[in-house]
Amino acid sequence: MAFKEIGKKIQIAREEKGITQIELAKILGITQAALSNYELGKRRVYFHQIELIAEHLEKPISYFLDDESMLEDDENIINDEMLDLLTSKVKQLNRQEFSELDQFIDFLLWRKHNE
Amino acid sequence: MSNILLPQDLNQSLHECIQLLDSQSSVINNLSTTERVLAYYSIYCKNKLHVLLLPEEYGGLSGSFSHAGIIVETLAYNYYNTLPTLLTTIHCYELIKSFADNNKKKWLLNAVNNTPKPLAFCLTEEHAGSDITSIQTTAIKNDNKIIINGKKVIVINSGIASFYLVIAQSSKKGRAGLTAFLIPETADNISFEKLEVSSFLHSVIGTVTFNNVIIDTQYQIGDEGSGFFLLTEMLDKGRPLVAACCVGAAQHALDIIIDHTKTRKQFSRYLYDFQGISFPIAEFETRLHAARLLYNDACEKIDNNEPFTKEASMAKYYASRLFLDITNFGMDTLGYRSIIDASEMKLLNDFAKTMMFIDGTENVQKMIIASLL
Numbered sequence: 001m002a003f004k005e006i007g008k009k010i011q012i013a014r015e016e017k018g019i020t021q022i023e024l025a026k027i028l029g030i031t032q033a034a035l036s037n038y039e040l041g042k043r044r045v046y047f048h049q050i051e052l053i054a055e056h057l058e059k060p061i062s063y064f065l066d067d068e069s070m071l072e073d074d075e076n077i078i079n080d081e082m083l084d085l086l087t088s089k090v091k092q093l094n095r096q097e098f099s100e101l102d103q104f105i106d107f108l109l110w111r112k113h114n115e
Numbered sequence: 116m117s118n119i120l121l122p123q124d125l126n127q128s129l130h131e132c133i134q135l136l137d138s139q140s141s142v143i144n145n146l147s148t149t150e151r152v153l154a155y156y157s158i159y160c161k162n163k164l165h166v167l168l169l170p171e172e173y174g175g176l177s178g179s180f181s182h183a184g185i186i187v188e189t190l191a192y193n194y195y196n197t198l199p200t201l202l203t204t205i206h207c208y209e210l211i212k213s214f215a216d217n218n219k220k221k222w223l224l225n226a227v228n229n230t231p232k233p234l235a236f237c238l239t240e241e242h243a244g245s246d247i248t249s250i251q252t253t254a255i256k257n258d259n260k261i262i263i264n265g266k267k268v269i270v271i272n273s274g275i276a277s278f279y280l281v282i283a284q285s286s287k288k289g290r291a292g293l294t295a296f297l298i299p300e301t302a303d304n305i306s307f308e309k310l311e312v313s314s315f316l317h318s319v320i321g322t323v324t325f326n327n328v329i330i331d332t333q334y335q336i337g338d339e340g341s342g343f344f345l346l347t348e349m350l351d352k353g354r355p356l357v358a359a360c361c362v363g364a365a366q367h368a369l370d371i372i373i374d375h376t377k378t379r380k381q382f383s384r385y386l387y388d389f390q391g392i393s394f395p396i397a398e399f400e401t402r403l404h405a406a407r408l409l410y411n412d413a414c415e416k417i418d419n420n421e422p423f424t425k426e427a428s429m430a431k432y433y434a435s436r437l438f439l440d441i442t443n444f445g446m447d448t449l450g451y452r453s454i455i456d457a458s459e460m461k462l463l464n465d466f467a468k469t470m471m472f473i474d475g476t477e478n479v480q481k482m483i484i485a486s487l488l
């Protein structure tokens with residue numbers, strides 16, 4: 001059902017915005033349990049609620065409806081948070097270590113294209 | 116009947132409406148299909164039942180869904196075949212009322228209210244039924260205009276409506292591209308084809324084709340891409356009223372069965388004295404009571420702004436299945452009387468078969484219920 005995917009989108013947008021379920025629930029005037037059920041797709045999101053959610057998470061309504069196959073497989077999602085974390089680690093490397101990491105990434109890409 | 120009482124003004128509208136229906140139906144039934152549908156609809160309009168859910172400021176009766184359920188059930192008892200026209204119009208008004216931007220809501224509602232004709236809802240396409248993401252009708256924005264192209268099928272009020280509420284794909288494909296538009300009948304390049312659907316005796320059903328139909332952007336309802344939410348919510352809200360219609364008509368069918376089985380003797384006993392007859396009737400009476408409670412519950416949840424989707428699907432699934440079961444039993448019990456042309460039980464049975472898939476098939480209702488567990 002679409003509402004499971006819509007719920008997943010709400011969760012991703014909320015995490016991107018860096019706010020907790022409790023914080024967003026408070027903004028929306030609902031309980032944290034209700035928001036959790038929206039994110040899990042166990043409760044139907046009505047129009048006036050998605051309007052509020054979209055406004056507070058700064059997304060167009062259509063964002064929550066986009067069909068993206070990546071949503072079906074959490075393991076394939078590399079979000080901004082993960083990239084930021086990796087960048088902060090890379091910055092701690094010296095030139096030699098960075099060069100080794102670069103070669104390793106090249107190897108991963110080569111493997112991916114030759115699988 | 117439900118235990119919920121109607122406010123005095125709604126009660127008066129309903130009873131004046133029934134008086135008009137009772138006094139005029141024998142004349143109206145001799146008219147052509149289109150004339151018949153418009154004549155019945157004009158009686159509903161006279162009593163403002165087409166706008167019973169609209170607030171007074173928009174010319175409506177300010178009725179709640181709970182009130183609407185009782186009114187629909189009461190009318191369905193004798194006039195079930197006239198209700199698809201009315202219910203479709205009520206659904207469309209509800210969508211405009213709930214989702215049009217505040218600054219154009221009054222303008223749109225005035226526009227649709229100033230005509231004696233019903234409204235039509237254009238959703239289903241040849242390749243898009245239960246799966247609305249397959250809709251192929253397009254709405255392309257060009258400056259301040261929108262160009263609509265596509266063909267809708269099984270449209271109730273096709274060719275007789277003043278406005279057509281159309282769900283089309285705008286910029287994107289799939290769910291995210293669905294947008295709602297209100298298209299006036301006066302727009303150029305709309306064509307209609309009537310379909311013969313005998314089960315809906317007092318309805319006009321047909322296809323509606325939009326071939327480069329150009330409308331102003333002010334006829335768009337809600338934001339671009341918001342159509343999925345509008346549509347699913349509108350269908351959800353419509354289901355308890357469809358269920359109420361099934362309950363009213365099913366009660367009529369059951370009353371015919373009870374009357375027949377208590378007056379007809381076979382093997383020196385009334386049919387009703389055979390447990391093979393009276394026990395299923397007892398089961399149906401129980402299920403009818405449950406069906407009434409289910410639609411009442413869903414209506415109350417809508418009125419109280421509580422989640423209602425699951426309850427609405429339960430009400431529709433249960434009531435439409437029960438309606439069909441009762442009329443199938445009626446066809447058996449009444450024997451040859453039920454197959455004679457224009458037999459009330461045959462009309463009820465045909466109507467029940469069609470009601471099974473109005474506002475979503477039985478499997479669609481189960482899919483919705485299961486998804487919310």
